[in-house]
Amino acid sequence: MYNHKTLKDLTMxxxxxxxxxxxxxxxxxxxxxMVLGFKIERVVIxxxxxxxxxxxxxxVRLDIYVKDEHHTHYNVEMQVKKRENLGKRSRYYHxxxxxxxxxxxxxxxxxxxxxxxxxxxxxxxxxxLYCYTFRSECQEDPSVELQDGCSTIFLSTAGKNFKDVPTExxxxxxxxASDLEGSKANFExxxxxxxxNSVNKIKxxxxxxxxxxxxxxxLREERQEGLEAGRKEGQLKAKREAVIEVxxxxxxxxxxxxxxxxxxEDFEILRALLKLAAKADSIDAFEESAAEFFx
Numbered sequence: 330m331y332n333h334k335t336l337k338d339l340t341m342x343x344x345x346x347x348x349x350x351x352x353x354x355x356x357x358x359x360x361x362x363m364v365l366g367f368k369i370e371r372v373v374i375x376x377x378x379x380x381x382x383x384x385x386x387x388x389v390r391l392d393i394y395v396k397d398e399h400h401t402h403y404n405v406e407m408q409v410k411k412r413e414n415l416g417k418r419s420r421y422y423h424x425x426x427x428x429x430x431x432x433x434x435x436x437x438x439x440x441x442x443x444x445x446x447x448x449x450x451x452x453x454x455x456x457x458l459y460c461y462t463f464r465s466e467c468q469e470d471p472s473v474e475l476q477d478g479c480s481t482i483f484l485s486t487a488g489k490n491f492k493d494v495p496t497e498x499x500x501x502x503x504x505x506a507s508d509l510e511g512s513k514a515n516f517e518x519x520x521x522x523x524x525x526n527s528v529n530k531i532k533x534x535x536x537x538x539x540x541x542x543x544x545x546x547x548l549r550e551e552r553q554e555g556l557e558a559g560r561k562e563g564q565l566k567a568k569r570e571a572v573i574e575v576x577x578x579x580x581x582x583x584x585x586x587x588x589x590x591x592x593x594e595d596f597e598i599l600r601a602l603l604k605l606a607a608k609a610d611s612i613d614a615f616e617e618s619a620a621e622f623f624x
Contacts, residue, residue, distance in 0.1 A: 336541045337532050340512045341505050341524065342450050345544050347407040349537060350527045351393045359520050361395070361403060363497055364446060364460075364482060370398050401442045402426045409450045419445045419463075419481040442478040450506060452487035459488030459502060497521075568599040575606040576615060586616065589623045598622050 339346040351357050358369050375394040393405040404422045408415070422445045430440055447453070454461055461483040465475035484498075486506035491499045500518040504525075507514070513525070531537045569590050576582050593599055602619055609615035 333545070336538050338509060339528075339532075339541075340507065340509055341528065342407060342409055344407055344409075345541055346528060346531065347448070348393060349531050349540075350524055351405060353527055356524060356527055357393065357395055357405075359523065360405070360501075361397075361444075363495065363501065363520065364484065365444065366495075372397050372403075396441070399442075401444065402430075403444045403446065405446045405448070407448050407450075408453075411449075411451045411453065415447060415449075415453055415483070416481075419447070423479050423481070440478065442480075444480045444482065446482045446484065448484045448502075448505060450486050452485045453483045457487065457489040458485060459490060459494045459498060460484055565594060565596070565599065568596065568603065569593065572599060572603045572606050575603065576609075576612060579606075579609060579612050579615070582612060586612070593622070 334343065336345075341347050341350060351360060352374055354372055354374065357372050357374060361369055361372070372395045375396075393403070395403040395405070397403075404426065406422075412418075423443050426443050427440055431437075452458075463481040463483075465477050465479065467473035467475070484502060486502045488494070488499075488502065497518055497520055500516045500521055501524075504512060504516055504518075504521045512528075516522070573582060573587065573590060576586075590602070593602070602622060605618050606615055609618065
């Protein structure tokens with residue numbers, strides 16, 4: 330069952346709060362500088378692309394799309410559940426940025442450098458690292474880089490190599506991992522304190538409260554559509570199995586016929602096929618009478 334949270338219940342690991350906090354320019358710059366280790370003068374955050382529906386991944390997502398004064402593009406996303414397709418998701422984000430630039434008239438050699446960054450409340454690769462950075466390099470000679478301008482970074486709250494990463498990154502990730510009460514603690518870090526102040530302001534902002542209600546409604550609609558789609562597919566599957574079971578009494582069912590049955594998505598057609606299967610005295614007779622439904 331879905332556990333509803335109010336705006337005041339949210340922490341930074343909640344998708345909406347992470348997106349809202351990182352949509353503030355100074356917070357976004359501070360995050361990117363901390364993770365990447367170089368200075369960024371200014372960023373442009375694409376508000377209209379922050380809240381999107383990704384059909385490829387079936388879900389509403391809050392992503393932070395950013396570009397800086399050097400036209401480097403960044404995509405930042407919070408992840409709380411471990412998924413096996415994060416690598417391909419990063420590939421999708423890189424390709425989306427490239428396609429947007431190309432459709433705006435950029436040549437291939439003008440494509441910007443891109444960073445896709447996932448903040449994970451788990452260890453995505455089970456190596457107990459706080460940070461995993463991926464770039465394309467030659468398998469035969471790792472010193473040879475492809476220089477395609479694409480970097481993918483996974484931050485993990487479950488890291489243990491605190492001596493190998495900046496202290497402020499460790500404190501940030503501990504803040505991300507905290508529950509509601511723990512997130513209010515003093516982490517003795519100015520950037521975390523800055524984020525805590527932003528969280529408090531967002532929670533008391535009436536307009537942000539309205540935006541959160543809209544976001545929650547989108548999520549409810551998404552879940553309802555998923556339940557309805559699952560229920561419909563279950564009914565279709567049961568009907569297909571009923572037809573195949575009846576045909577099984579007539580002999581061996583050809584694989585091509587099974588595949589044809591699995592492609593039928595209409596209840597009325599399946600109902601008609603079930604009647605034909607019940608009347609048929611052989612597989613061949615069924616196929617002949619059912620041919621019009623498989624055109």
